[in-house]
Amino acid sequence: MADESASAASAKEMDAWVLATLPRALAFATSLVDNSAVADDLVHDCYCRLLSKSEVYDLPRDGTKLLYRAITNACINYARKRRFLSLDALAEQSGTLVDRKAEDPCQIVIQREFTQDMESAMRQLTIPQRAALELKSLGHSLQEIAEALETTPTNAGVLVHRARQTLARVLQLDEEKFA
């Protein structure tokens, strides 16, 4: 009886963790693979793999780190494979679901412009650069980024630095364009 209630509590804890981390994980994966349907699948697989080993890992403590490592790897692997696919894959672009309820039109336009600027700026980065910069902005250390990208902390630092440089340059160009 006690075992059952403990496992129910643990399942609830896992559900809360999944719900809390899911939107950001999806956003992160979508930004790396540029396709929300593919991102959905990759994130789904990563969560399933992690949750199936929930007895081995302390997910509420280390889960986020492991999750981003898994998603980064899955996205990079997907991008590598996609190079060998036909050009039809490019036509798979699908828009994200946006709830515009209760937002005023000006705000929508400003947000859309910001999103478009950022998307075009992020596309200038390689996938490892994009992953490194996004992980850094989410508060991961260089050591953690290096582990996720299977590289050294020095190289992770270089990736972050170059990504910031490119992003700053592209966003600056946009500012000049609209000045």
Place this chain on the structure above:
Amino acid sequence: MNSLSADSLDATVRDWLDRQAESHDPRPLFERIQRTLGRLPRSQSRRHWAWPMVAAAAVIATFLLWQESVPARTSAKQLVQEARKVHLLPLDRCYLVELRKESELLEEASPVVPPRVTHLWTRGDRFFVEATDPQFRRTWGRDDQGRVWMAFGPHRAIRIEPDEVPRWLNLYCDTLTMQPEALLGELLTHFELTREPSPTDSACHIVRARRTFDHPLAALRSAVLELDSETKVLRRLTLERMRQGRLVATVTYTLAETRLLDSDKYELEGHLQTPYEIYTRDHRPERRLVYLKRWFGPHAVLWFPPQTRP
């Protein structure tokens, strides 16, 4: 990376990711994961759902019989719809706002410690706030263009453009203010509304709103509305504000006054007397920074870095 520092770039990327995250509905994927892991059965056998179906039919029958036996009364949804219509009228209402901190996350989310009590004037979705602290008299608001302003007395003020307003400041505005029309609309769409018995000596209806699904990025968990039984105006409102899936503050709004104010009270200029000076990003930004530091503390320079123009 001249004018764009590493910190501000990281903040921009984080902000962008947050916005992307907000646009994702996690429910379908969450359910898919649950199904894959076998926690949510794909389809259950007839034997398993037969009894719940019988029970549900019995409940529905009982409900229909009860409905016929009691006099018809306005549903919670109808009450909120009527309140929404009333709050669309161009009348100005002043609410006393009391904020109770429920978690340290409130301060993490916003570096500004909100005063415990303020006066909030609303008309539709426009608002301005009069701080009640006599040591530091100020009035501030967010206009219909999304610009945040603050008047420091009748002759000096600052204005922050929408693209400069940090995410936490928008969240802070949302936490403190209620924007009745938008709020009631949100309650009608995303919340389960139930009527609760009102105290015998009060002429009001009480409606409780509970979020139908716990979205981790939702800003509001529940609300209790006290509506005037005659006018359907919100007399008292208690909101449970959330951040990262946790309760951060309970905010109570009590109707203090109803009046017709000049429209310009919802604009910064309505609180100033000539001669006055408004410090903006383009007009004397260094002076604006001084006032921003008075409002937000020394870290203001991080959120509003001086612009370096080519």
